[in-house]
Amino acid sequence: MTRCPLSALVFAASAAAYTGFLRRLEIVPVCIVFGQLYGLLFPGDLSALIRRRRAFLIVSRTRLVAALFAVLTPLWIPVDLFVFPQRLAIYFSLLRVAAALAFAALVILCRPERRRPSPRWVLAGLLAVPTVFFLISQPLLAQFDIRGQLQQAVAAGYAFLPFVMVAGLSMFPITALEGALLSVPPLIANLIVSFLGYHVMPFETHLGAMWLIALLSVVATLAGMSQLHFMQQLIAQASHDVLTTAYSRRVGEELLELQFQQSRRNGSPFSLVFIDLDDFKEINDRFGHEEGDDALRQAGSSLRRILRRADLLIRWGGEEFVVVMPDTGLQGTRTALQRLVEMGLGQRPDGARMTASIGVAERITDACTTWAELVGTADRRMYAAKRAGKGRIVLAGDAIAA
Numbered sequence: 001m002t003r004c005p006l007s008a009l010v011f012a013a014s015a016a017a018y019t020g021f022l023r024r025l026e027i028v029p030v031c032i033v034f035g036q037l038y039g040l041l042f043p044g045d046l047s048a049l050i051r052r053r054r055a056f057l058i059v060s061r062t063r064l065v066a067a068l069f070a071v072l073t074p075l076w077i078p079v080d081l082f083v084f085p086q087r088l089a090i091y092f093s094l095l096r097v098a099a100a101l102a103f104a105a106l107v108i109l110c111r112p113e114r115r116r117p118s119p120r121w122v123l124a125g126l127l128a129v130p131t132v133f134f135l136i137s138q139p140l141l142a143q144f145d146i147r148g149q150l151q152q153a154v155a156a157g158y159a160f161l162p163f164v165m166v167a168g169l170s171m172f173p174i175t176a177l178e179g180a181l182l183s184v185p186p187l188i189a190n191l192i193v194s195f196l197g198y199h200v201m202p203f204e205t206h207l208g209a210m211w212l213i214a215l216l217s218v219v220a221t222l223a224g225m226s227q228l229h230f231m232q233q234l235i236a237q238a239s240h241d242v243l244t245t246a247y248s249r250r251v252g253e254e255l256l257e258l259q260f261q262q263s264r265r266n267g268s269p270f271s272l273v274f275i276d277l278d279d280f281k282e283i284n285d286r287f288g289h290e291e292g293d294d295a296l297r298q299a300g301s302s303l304r305r306i307l308r309r310a311d312l313l314i315r316w317g318g319e320e321f322v323v324v325m326p327d328t329g330l331q332g333t334r335t336a337l338q339r340l341v342e343m344g345l346g347q348r349p350d351g352a353r354m355t356a357s358i359g360v361a362e363r364i365t366d367a368c369t370t371w372a373e374l375v376g377t378a379d380r381r382m383y384a385a386k387r388a389g390k391g392r393i394v395l396a397g398d399a400i401a402a
Contacts, residue, residue, distance in 0.1 A: 039232065040225045041176045043120075048258050049251065050235055054228065058119035058172050062126050063110035065171070069129075070103035083154045088144045095136060102129045123172060123182060127165055131185050134161040138193045159193075162186035163209075166216045170223035173231050179221025187213055241315040243293055244300030252314030252322065253371075259312070259326045260371035263363055270363040271333040272371075273323040274378035275303070277345070278355045278390040280319035287349040295354060298346025305343060306336045322375065330362050330395055337393050355391035357382050365396050 039045045046054070073096050080092040106125055109117060137158045146155050165186045169179055190213060239251035247255065256272075263270035277299055284292040296319065303313055303321060312324035325333055337358065345354045359381025361374050368374040381394040388394070 039175070040229055043175045043178060046175075049239060049255055050232055052254075052258065053235060054173050054231060055116060055119045057231070058174075059110050059116055059122050060112075061171055062119075062122045063107055065168070066103040066106040066110070066126060070100050070107060073100045073103065079154065083151055085144055088140060091140050092137070095133060095140075099129055099133050120178065123174075123178075127168075127182060127185060130161050130165050131189050134158070134165075134186075134189050135192065137161075139196075162190045162213050163216060166213055167220055169217070169220040172224050173228035174221065174224035175228065176221060176225060179217065179224055183214075183217035183221070187217070244296055244313075244315050244321075246300055246303075246313040246315040246321065249314060249316055252312065252316070252324075255312055256314070256322075256324055256371050256375075259324055260363070260374065263326055268327050269329040269332075270374070271325040271328045271330065272361050272374050272378050273325065273333065273337065274316075274359045274361075274375065274382040275299075275321040275323065275356050276358075276382050276386070277319040278357055278386075283348060291349040295346065295348065299354065299356070302340065302343055302345045306340050322378075330360070330365060333360055333362070334395065341393075357385035357390050358393040359383070359385060360393065360395040362396065 039047075039050075043051075077089075077093045077096055080096075081089045083089075084092065106122070106129070109125075110122060141155050141158065146152055166183055169182055174182070187210070190210065194210075239247055241248050246252075260270060277295065280292065280295065283295055299319075299321065300313065300315070303323060307313060307323065308325075310326055311328075312322075314322040314324065316322045325336070328336075337360070345356055348354050359378040361368065361377035361381065363374055366374070366377050368377060385392040385394045
């Protein structure tokens with residue numbers, strides 16, 4: 001028997017105790033704690049829906065911040081002209097105008113009518129403007145004799161730009177990896193200024209401030225991760241049907257469009273299964289809606305057992321379900337549905353086997369150019385299964401008794 005190190009046992013016990021604590025507090029469902037934690041650490045594990053909503057939020061917030069700084073940055077020019085020597089003030093005025101134009105360009109890039117840029121590049125661009133401003137402003141200040149408390153106070157404000165940049169990360173729903181990467185440029189800029197001697201504050205003060213910048217970046221990243229987690233919770237609650245835990249139709253259509261377009265770009269197969277439970281109205285009429293809800297739960301549970309990680313289960317409406325199977329041709333879909341036939345969809349309240357009429361469509365085989373055409377084709381085949389006697393699966397060119 002392999003021995004388990006004591007430290008591993010202690011860690012496992014601590015994790016179990018903490019998970020139980022979360023369960024008692026009802027902070028987050030225990031079954032998704034660790035999965036969501038991985039999604040908070042690395043952006044690649046986020047679902048397509050969360051990535052899309054998050055990208056929209058990051059780009060829109062970036063546009064708002066860039067617009068504010070495009071207006072506010074030049075407004076400080078009179079202060080520079082009043083405080084600093086004339087030549088230095090003119091340099092700073094030109095630098096502020098250039099920064100304002102860069103922010104304005106970022107606003108134009110993030111316009112809603114344009115194709116949405118990558119949120120990572122947008123955030124990097126937003127941080128690049130003050131980083132370049134900082135790297136230019138410090139050598140400029142070092143060329144002049146800064147005297148007087150007012151001049152020193154304003155000059156010190158320019159030295160605190162890395163703190164402002166890092167703190168600004170807390171406004172965006174980011175992962176731990178993204179927070180770490182986006183914090184690197186301000187840290188490097190501060191190190192460059194410190195080691196090259198372009199600084200208003202003493203060298204030791206600059207180095208002593210490095211740990212504070214690092215600490216601030218950790219706090220800002222945690223704040224961004226908290227926003228991302230809150231977004232995950234809201235989307236999970238709003239996007240799933242409470243009864244069957246399948247995706248709701250509104251969100252399902254959005255995901256279906258994303259998956260379909262990706263299939264078209266990649267030239268990969270893409271199957272869709274339209275499922276309608278047979279004689280479901282009879283269950284509600286004879287046994288009541290509670291038994292009908294239980295039948296829907298059974299059907300949803302059975303359907304999830306045949307799904308892979310990339311597949312989607314959508315409650316289309318009433319007793320209708322749609323299963324989306326990307327990168328799956330008709331043969332793969334036929335195999336999955338055969339497993340469904342073997343397992344069954346559950347039992348009706350009277351003990352009879354619950355059946356469904358199922359229609360299948362595939363993007364390439366059926367030459368569908370839009371996801372709506374794909375759904376329509378599968379829907380028509382589902383009705384063909386109904387007319388053929390129910391409890392059947394109709395694919396392109398053949399049928400399977402279910």
